[in-house]
Amino acid sequence: MTMLKTDHITMRFGGLTAVKELNLQIHQGEIIALIGPNGAGKTTAFNMITGVYKPTEGKIIFGDGEITGLKPHEITKRGMARTFQNIRLFKELSVLDNVFIANHLHLKSNLFQSIGGKMYPDFLGKIWEPKYKKEEKEILEKSHMLLEKVGLIDLRYEKANSLPYGVQRKLEIARALATDPKLLLLDEPAAGMNPKETNDLTDFIRQIREEFDLTIFLIEHHMQVVMDISNRIYVLDYGVTIAEGSPYEIQNNERVIQAYLGVSEDA
Numbered sequence: 491m492t493m494l495k496t497d498h499i500t501m502r503f504g505g506l507t508a509v510k511e512l513n514l515q516i517h518q519g520e521i522i523a524l525i526g527p528n529g530a531g532k533t534t535a536f537n538m539i540t541g542v543y544k545p546t547e548g549k550i551i552f553g554d555g556e557i558t559g560l561k562p563h564e565i566t567k568r569g570m571a572r573t574f575q576n577i578r579l580f581k582e583l584s585v586l587d588n589v590f591i592a593n594h595l596h597l598k599s600n601l602f603q604s605i606g607g608k609m610y611p612d613f614l615g616k617i618w619e620p621k622y623k624k625e626e627k628e629i630l631e632k633s634h635m636l637l638e639k640v641g642l643i644d645l646r647y648e649k650a651n652s653l654p655y656g657v658q659r660k661l662e663i664a665r666a667l668a669t670d671p672k673l674l675l676l677d678e679p680a681a682g683m684n685p686k687e688t689n690d691l692t693d694f695i696r697q698i699r700e701e702f703d704l705t706i707f708l709i710e711h712h713m714q715v716v717m718d719i720s721n722r723i724y725v726l727d728y729g730v731t732i733a734e735g736s737p738y739e740i741q742n743n744e745r746v747i748q749a750y751l752g753v754s755e756d757a
């Protein structure tokens with residue numbers, strides 16, 4: 491089954507075409523990577539798919555419906571979640587509170603929005619009022635279950651910013667899982683990781699794919715991770731798709747080698 495299809499999506503910023511006529515097809519259960527040199531248009535592609543940008547041209551189909559031009563929260567509701575290049579945790583809050591808030595945001599976005607700006611202390615005050623208690627208890631239980639599944643339960647009372655970098659990344663992914671996605675987009679999950687953290691991450695991504703029945707689409711510069719984990723790879727260069735194929739095909743593709751090295755092997 492096709493989980494995500496983009497039909498010639500293009501994003502122009504003034505005179506710059508950041509992504510040109512991108513055609514992706516991602517099937518249920520696949521792990522697909524999007525790679526390319528800096529500035530190739532990878533994050534712009536993610537931003538179109540997740541509703542941050544409306545494509546200048548083209549269509550995006552998710553599951554059996556079109557999502558082109560929908561707002562990010564509407565797309566999240568349909569079952570898509572993402573992480574960002576820069577870790578975006580509530581750093582002063584515990585692991586549990588980070589997941590709890592993400593669950594809450596998903597289930598009770600109205601309450602959260604109504605509290606607005608400096609939301610957290612007010613938010614906590616409000617949710618312990620009797621009328622919220624039952625739902626909050628369920629969300630708390632769900633948060634515990636999620637942390638159990640991703641192996642972070644023993645760290646639930648630790649502050650997010652006290653965790654090693656690799657664990658913070660895992661927590662960010664766990665937070666994205668709180669919205670019950672079918673498709674998870676990861677923007678450079680291995681960025682800044684040491685080799686051990688990188689290996690752990692690769693195992694972790696495989697594990698959550700199984701555990702949560704996910705389809706995964708990731709941007710990654712770390713080639714070992716990409717080649718190790720991906721079923722298929724799309725390669726962008728200056729916004730143009732220059733190759734698509736298995737890890738073996740991509741590693742041996744002359745155009746890809748040129749794009750990365752700036753020179754052909756036999757030049």
Ligand SMILES: Nc1ncnc2c1ncn2[C@@H]1O[C@H](COP(=O)(O)OP(=O)(O)OP(=O)(O)O)[C@@H](O)[C@H]1O
Nearest residue numbers: 503506507508526527528529530531532533534535
């Ligand atoms: N909001 C924007 N306004 C104008 N130009 C933009 C905007 N967002 C991205 N660009 C440009 O679009 C091109 C593609 O950028 P993008 O961030 O998508 O590349 P990338 O492949 O994700 O790069 P990196 O690997 O460095 O993260 C770049 O030339 C960038 O400067």
